[in-house]
Amino acid sequence: MTPSPSCLPSRVDKFSIQESAIDLTALRREMEDPTCGAIVSFEGMVRNHHEGRDVTALKYTHHPLMAEKEGQRILEKTLEKFPITHALAVHRIGDLEIGDIAVVTLTASAHREAAFEANRYLIDLIKHQVPIWKFETYADGEQEWTAPCQGCQNSSNH
Amino acid sequence: MKALILTGGKSSRMGTDKSQLEIGGVTLLERTIGLIKPLTKNIYISVAHNDAEQHPLPTIKDLEPSPGPLGGLQAAFAHDPDSAWLLIACDLPKLSPEDLSQLFENQAKDVTCFLNPLDDHPEPLCAIYAPSASTTLNKVISENRRCARKFIRSLDRVELRPSEPQALLNLNRPELLTELQLLNQHGSMGKTITIEYFAKLSQEAKTTREELTTTAATLAGLWEEVRLRHHFSLDLPHIKAAVDNEFSDWETPLKNHDTIAFMPPFAGG
Numbered sequence: 050m051t052p053s054p055s056c057l058p059s060r061v062d063k064f065s066i067q068e069s070a071i072d073l074t075a076l077r078r079e080m081e082d083p084t085c086g087a088i089v090s091f092e093g094m095v096r097n098h099h100e101g102r103d104v105t106a107l108k109y110t111h112h113p114l115m116a117e118k119e120g121q122r123i124l125e126k127t128l129e130k131f132p133i134t135h136a137l138a139v140h141r142i143g144d145l146e147i148g149d150i151a152v153v154t155l156t157a158s159a160h161r162e163a164a165f166e167a168n169r170y171l172i173d174l175i176k177h178q179v180p181i182w183k184f185e186t187y188a189d190g191e192q193e194w195t196a197p198c199q200g201c202q203n204s205s206n207h
Numbered sequence: 208m209k210a211l212i213l214t215g216g217k218s219s220r221m222g223t224d225k226s227q228l229e230i231g232g233v234t235l236l237e238r239t240i241g242l243i244k245p246l247t248k249n250i251y252i253s254v255a256h257n258d259a260e261q262h263p264l265p266t267i268k269d270l271e272p273s274p275g276p277l278g279g280l281q282a283a284f285a286h287d288p289d290s291a292w293l294l295i296a297c298d299l300p301k302l303s304p305e306d307l308s309q310l311f312e313n314q315a316k317d318v319t320c321f322l323n324p325l326d327d328h329p330e331p332l333c334a335i336y337a338p339s340a341s342t343t344l345n346k347v348i349s350e351n352r353r354c355a356r357k358f359i360r361s362l363d364r365v366e367l368r369p370s371e372p373q374a375l376l377n378l379n380r381p382e383l384l385t386e387l388q389l390l391n392q393h394g395s396m397g398k399t400i401t402i403e404y405f406a407k408l409s410q411e412a413k414t415t416r417e418e419l420t421t422t423a424a425t426l427a428g429l430w431e432e433v434r435l436r437h438h439f440s441l442d443l444p445h446i447k448a449a450v451d452n453e454f455s456d457w458e459t460p461l462k463n464h465d466t467i468a469f470m471p472p473f474a475g476g
Contacts, residue, residue: 093476109475112405112468114452140475152476172476180447181475182406194407195474 061135062128064120064175066111068143071150076137080155085134087161089168093152095145099195103188109142109151112180116140123174131167133158138175208311208335209249210293211267211283212239213276225378226297231391235378239297240264242304246311247293251286253279275353276332277344284341296332298378300387306369310335317343317362324372325435329364331355333375336362371395372432373422380443382427382457389424389460397422398461402433403468408446412437426450427457429467445472 061079080088095107120138127136137155145151154172158164183195214226214236226236243250252262256269267282283292291314310319320334340362347358369375378387401418409415423429426448448455449468
């Protein structure tokens with residue numbers, strides 16, 4: 050049984066970008082669907098180190114006219130490719146602190162396998178194909194635009 | 208003066224023998240030979256030390272395996288130490304007969320060369336080296352310092368300006384073939400383009416946005432132009448380009464008043 054469209058909250062089946070903190074509980078509630086036996090949730094957090102250096106602060110920037118559009122395209126591709134009922138992704142931009150949630154992907158399906166696989170696919174594509182960049186500040190005061198790690202460039206396993 | 212044409216062999220980046228690529232129905236090698244002929248009859252092709260293939264012209268073999276372009280020049284001086292040598296890459300499809308005559312007529316010092324208008328650096332692979340350059344050449348090769356750009360900067364130079372900004376554009380990537388074919392078909396046409404730079408590129412260009420007039424024909428040609436001008440640390444395979452906010456292939460032709468975005472590798476998540 051699928052809930053009527055009017056019951057569907059706005060961010061389900063959407064990729065959005067926001068400056069404010071991500072409220073995971075609210076997003077998860079939006080994903081709830083009586084036909085779904087599984088919701089898989091991935092949270093990408095701001096960590097305090099990058100390639101051996103201590104990170105103290107971090108800023109994300111994006112292409113203002115392309116990032117959301119590309120993210121939405123990826124989300125729709127995920128919905129087509131896997132037998133899932135819903136997907137949702139939110140990426141933050143602006144200044145973030147260590148421990149903040151930078152990105153969230155949620156996938157819901159009748160059985161868990163599809164939700165797990167689709168989630169992995171979705172977050173990997175978001176990392177590789179959405180025009181978003183990371184500017185890190187390190188403990189020694191240096192600042193740098195971060196290149197994706199070698200592993201991320203070579204495969205989708207990171 | 209004698210001339211040595213570098214054909215580059217099987218270029219790893221191009222995935223093919225560049226000298227046999229055609230622009231306007233003529234291979235790059237044929238075109239290069241045609242440019243040199245009015246200046247000298249002594250034209251040689253630089254080949255590997257163990258080369259056994261047929262060539263349309265006499266060859267000069269490298270003295271050792273894979274010595275790079277400077278190794279080609281070293282073999283040329285070994286062949287005739289008393290001649291000046293024009294060392295020329297075969298992949299300069301925008302170089303004109305007038306450019307080459309200018310080089311020929313202004314010969315002096317250790318080397319006569321062009322400053323590449325795109326980055327103001329002396330171009331080592333389209334230059335006439337006097338016999339006096341061979342002492343430094345043998346020294347740097349013996350020390351295994353084989354960078355041709357560094358070598359030419361260590362010589363006493365005559366520096367010339369070529370006829371147009373893209374005269375020394377070299378076909379070092381497959382993406383540039385369309386650029387060069389379009390330039391050959393339609394000539395150089397000026398277009399006003401707005402470029403947006405993101406993240407690391409905006410830091411290196413010291414701007415997020417610039418408007419410029421370019422004669423480049425495609426996205427690849429435009430990238431090559433700004434890459435050299437802003438000394439970007441990233442090369443084409445790492446960059447994504449968009450025209451009017453849509454990701455686009457490097458071969459996409461530029462139109463007047465396009466807005467182009469150049470984006471470094473994404474790092475979300």
